[in-house]
Amino acid sequence: MRYPLVAALLAFSSAFPAIADVLTIKKDAPKQYVVKKGDTLWDISGVYLDEPWQWPDLWQMNPQIANPHLIYPGDALTLIYDKDGNPRLVKNARYKKLSPEGRITPKGKNAVPTLPLELLRPYLSYEQAISAEIIADKPYILGASVNTKMNTLGHTLYVKGDLHLNEAYGVYRKGNDLVDPKTNEVLANKAELVAIVRSFRSGDVANGVPASVKVELVKQEIKPHDFLMPAMEGQMLPAYFTMKRPETALDGTIIASANEMREFSTMDIVVLNLGSDQVKPGFVLDIQRQSPEVYDGRNGPRYREDSNSLEKFMTDANELFGIESDEDSSVWHMPKEKVGELMVFKVYDNVSYALIVKNQHPIRVGDYAVIN
Template sequence: MKSQIAALLLAASAVFPTMADTLTVKSDAPKRYVVKKGDTLWDISSLYLNSPWKWRALWQQNPQIDNPHLIYPGDILSLGQDEHGNPILVIDKGVRKLSPHVRIIAEKGTAIPTLPLSVLEPYLSYDQALEQNDIDGHPIVLGANKNFKMSITGHLLYVKGNLVQGGNYGIYRRGSAYKDGLKTLAYETILVGTARALNAGDISEGVPSTVKIETVKREVKAGDFLMPLPQGQDFKATFKMSRPTEAVDGTIIASSSQHSEFGPMSVVVLNVGSKQQLVEGSVLDILRQSPTVVERGGTPKYLEDSSSLDKLVGEIGSWFGEENSENSTVWHMPSEKVGELMLFKVYDNISYAMVMKTTQPAQIGDSVTN
């Protein structure tokens, strides 16, 4: 009987769309909105939708605008309906005076970003998460033209590695390890300065490269390593927000602030990445595990407030999957959603994400899922 009911429900779901698939606009969403400098796509999406990652379903591309998936300051967005009664958002054609042969081409780089670039830029253009093997493969600072223990702007450095003459390089230091339990996934790389290569060098002949320090954030030391800097603003500013289609089970393992709790606009590190089919723009929920309760003799107590015996019962029950004993019952409470985040830089087993909204401060150890 149960299998027959399940089959009927499955067939019905194929014919009738579920409420989760319905695009619902907020009741207080503005009918018209003028895009301002400093806006982000997430901000505007949140004005109209409780689920900002469904933005593309609401936003209708205007064929008269170059790069129609982008929005620029000064654009006027109008909320309406299509021929089927579905909500749509378009650029107000009544405001833009366009001839049939003229296309609007906005100045490069002025489109509003998905997330605030002032927060993302250091991570997109400088900071990285690297495995030890990757770090070991980069040129390292041997010393300076004088016996400086720590070098600053203007000093010359000698580097073990064949650099490109005239090339611009970031000088990095290995930071703390990003760990998943006892396993090290990658290391934080800390930008300590930038330099320009004056001479390329030839390591095969024992001749080091020479660089001149141009900027410093921290004193440069022997053993720091170099990586080429991107030329110009070639980092990604817009992302296609989406919910992953595959199941995701990850954890927040670090934060950029080094704090144990953090709120919106904080950058965090996750122990999941492209190997879990995640991409830049993936939106995940942040879940908090509710505390375990041990009921003993009809009296429930939180596990951390229980006696040593009850704690032992709870721990043993977790190890062996035994929830009940003669006198005690272990209640494992569900996890609750406390926020959302969006990935903006993805590696194999690790990702950088920005916390977008929270109902209470997110924490190291919180779960992330779709």
């Protein structure tokens, strides 16, 4: 009888419920690693893991330090395995030992971060996603103290809006629409920072008096109708990101990129049609790409672009009306395949910005950002 074997397999699987969750360490991973200047937790985890975003699991048991973000050049890390067989990175006490105060007191600005945040900072500072309605309510540039359509450093500008005296403002330019490919709905508008100004007259719109600002920093020439927001609005950056997989399924799409290129790669920034009700900063999602359809007809399997017009028409018509075809071509819808991973780092109401952390192929607008 096979029942005893089945029972034994069930007993075995219930006795080891966490086997599937054990981290897989690279075959060439070193038993000890000495932290170098410029290292990040992401870099170090990548030495040991194919999936560096899983670094919190690798650092779970670390008796030397309460916060794995506070490791420093010269610290030695040792790969060990706990009683359940899970790999862990710990600080080698024999090499360098921290005092109890050292475990809770930051050592300045040289601690190893989770990710190289300088890669994110330009995008957090220079680009935002704002609805057209909100942009329409913002103060905007009317003109300048000199008769020019493009203004630059040192110019005095006049603004339609009531500003706070002596406050710094970011001057933004409305960019492309961010459109949901499924609904064609405009989710937000890109807004690019072009300058920093400081107000020295507050203005009074009700009585037709413009506010006055002095240009303090310029990225691009400032144009009439560029709009203003407080300089720190939307610029908050967490010290580090707690990277994790979402617990619920998600199905989003890459709808734009920060560099406006057709293809992009690791450490490039993309925009998703997933908002604050679906994702949070630190969420790691898979990037998937739809495999091409195949027409299988009298002339054998061919991709859609290689099929003739009649085959495309007949197949599309059959699918539209639910007709099963024997003689004409039939279409095969292929599955999506994983081509990379990304981490969400900035979230708005309807869209979010994400950093590509891994890719096997060039990533494109239209690729999917999912958790199954």
